[in-house]
Amino acid sequence: MLEISKLVKRYGRDKPVLKELDLTVEGSSVVSIVGASGAGKSTMLRCINRLVEPTSGSIKLNGTELVRLKGRELRRTRRKIGMVFQGFNLIDRLTVMENVLAGRLGYVNLFQAITRRYPQSDIERAFQLMERVGIAHYANKRADELSGGERQRVGVVRALMQEPEILLADEPTASLDPRTSEQIMKLLHSLAHELSLPVLINIHNVAQAKAYTERIVGLRHGRMIFDGAPAGFGKEALDAIYGGIETAEEEITAEPGRSTQGVAHDST
Numbered sequence: 001m002l003e004i005s006k007l008v009k010r011y012g013r014d015k016p017v018l019k020e021l022d023l024t025v026e027g028s029s030v031v032s033i034v035g036a037s038g039a040g041k042s043t044m045l046r047c048i049n050r051l052v053e054p055t056s057g058s059i060k061l062n063g064t065e066l067v068r069l070k071g072r073e074l075r076r077t078r079r080k081i082g083m084v085f086q087g088f089n090l091i092d093r094l095t096v097m098e099n100v101l102a103g104r105l106g107y108v109n110l111f112q113a114i115t116r117r118y119p120q121s122d123i124e125r126a127f128q129l130m131e132r133v134g135i136a137h138y139a140n141k142r143a144d145e146l147s148g149g150e151r152q153r154v155g156v157v158r159a160l161m162q163e164p165e166i167l168l169a170d171e172p173t174a175s176l177d178p179r180t181s182e183q184i185m186k187l188l189h190s191l192a193h194e195l196s197l198p199v200l201i202n203i204h205n206v207a208q209a210k211a212y213t214e215r216i217v218g219l220r221h222g223r224m225i226f227d228g229a230p231a232g233f234g235k236e237a238l239d240a241i242y243g244g245i246e247t248a249e250e251e252i253t254a255e256p257g258r259s260t261q262g263v264a265h266d267s268t
């Protein structure tokens, strides 16, 4: 279970970007975080895995307070937090298998890491997961020979190799075409349930958030102003989150399977 309470993040002397944010995520639910550019979505995810240092507040993962962890303890806990990135963050010159096994770096010793001698059980798990997401036949291909959707599958498998207790995805579909985006969203949704894993997804596309996640959290200027099921996310929520902010309408409301059809007036 993830329990965020009164989370504040201020960069330098600027105004806080996150203002006493509270969020609890239980079980294997898939939660999308929506909000205009600058609302604080990435900052929130990065506070959870401590890529960004929270200013104050508490973040507990299955009872462990993440905010005060340092050094070795932080490294050990961080491996329980899988992260999927918009730009995939793969090492292009390495093979798919090598990229996937990088997810085990937090578990193997330095010698194993440098010589890339991973335990057989890691290699078996890597194949199982690659098969699950349909990339096992690319195991020996260089990462830069894959399409965007395939590269993101590698990113997902690498994160799962960490045996995470939570998966964070920061705009995982923003670099992909609409159809491939949907496939990745469906995949994240299925994996969450198969592996009993909570998944938090930062996403600009509200229609995809509604279609592929069970709960939507809406941020505006670092405050949560919507938290509920997709069925309750209608025009009112959309206006509250994006009202008065310049955002390309089709970017946030494109329906899955179509590119520009709006759902802004759909209150179901």
Ligand SMILES: Nc1ncnc2c1ncn2[C@@H]1O[C@H](COP(=O)(O)OP(=O)(O)OP(=O)(O)O)[C@@H](O)[C@H]1O
Binding pocket: 011, 017, 035, 036, 037, 038, 039, 040, 041, 042, 043, 044
């Ligand atoms: N390292 C940093 N130093 C200073 N300010 C930052 C830093 N990172 C983010 N910010 C600021 O914090 C605010 C929130 O940024 P953040 O990236 O969390 O928003 P976001 O909702 O994820 O936006 P986007 O959808 O564009 O990714 C912005 O005003 C941004 O300029």
